Amino acid sequence: MTESTRLPSPLHAWVESALGPLDDVRDSSHDRDDSQVWRVTGPAGNRYVKVAPKPILYTRETRAYREAVPHLGYGNAPVLRDSSAQLLALILTAVDGEPLKEEESPARRRTAHRQAGQLLRHFHDAMTCPPDKPEAAAVVENTVAGLDKLLAEASDHLSAMETDLLRRLVSTLLDCGPLPAGWRHGDF
Incomplete structure (x- = not known):
């Protein structure tokens, strides 16, 4: 080998x-x-x-x-x-194809994003049964617990007012009660 x-x-x-x-x-x-x-x-x-x-x-x-x-x-x-x-x-x-490169033309990028959107629509249509409730509840807890890290990573893109708004909104998540569960994709 x-x-x-x-x-x-x-x-x-x-x-x-x-x-x-x-x-x-x-x-x-x-x-x-x-x-x-x-x-x-x-x-x-x-x-x-x-x-x-x-x-x-x-x-x-x-x-x-x-x-x-x-x-x-x-x-x-x-x-x-x-x-x-x-x-x-x-x-x-393995699947045929190549990842998009930064230098791809706008037309090629639009075509690829349109195709990706169609696949994502098929994904959501296929996932008809609800996800596990405990996992859905953990998403809220993880969002609240990981907020500071996420804000630090996005700090170059957020104003102080936007950061404060996100902190206030996320702090209310735990008081909302059970949220509806939905599917998410990680490495789309």
Whole structure:
């Protein structure tokens, strides 16, 4: 096997048990500390192996791949080939295409955003059953608890008046009672 990157041992064993011997492994992680993604090549072709940073993110992502992705149309999203709750890992098919680059023309960007909007509409249409209520309640708690960090990250874009308004509005969330639950997407 030609390796530019090694998969952690338990992950490697699980991936080979699902796909067969690997010919190549390449790091395809995003530029984030918690991103763990590899492109693997073997008898099944190119696949992606992704490890979720937390169990809740693994649960969300596997549910989306199982319930929403089949409604997006062939070739519009990766397909879940296998998953391991113990490893928080997913094996996904590759999808043709290239990410948009900063220098793309306005027309190309509009076309891509229109296509993305259509896929997002299909996603929301597919997710007909409500999300878990405890997870929805945690979103409010996490928003309140993480407000200072979010405001610090956005400080270059907010005036003092806007920051104060956000603090006042977010402080009222806990008093609103149960909010209606809805689906959200993380890495759209």
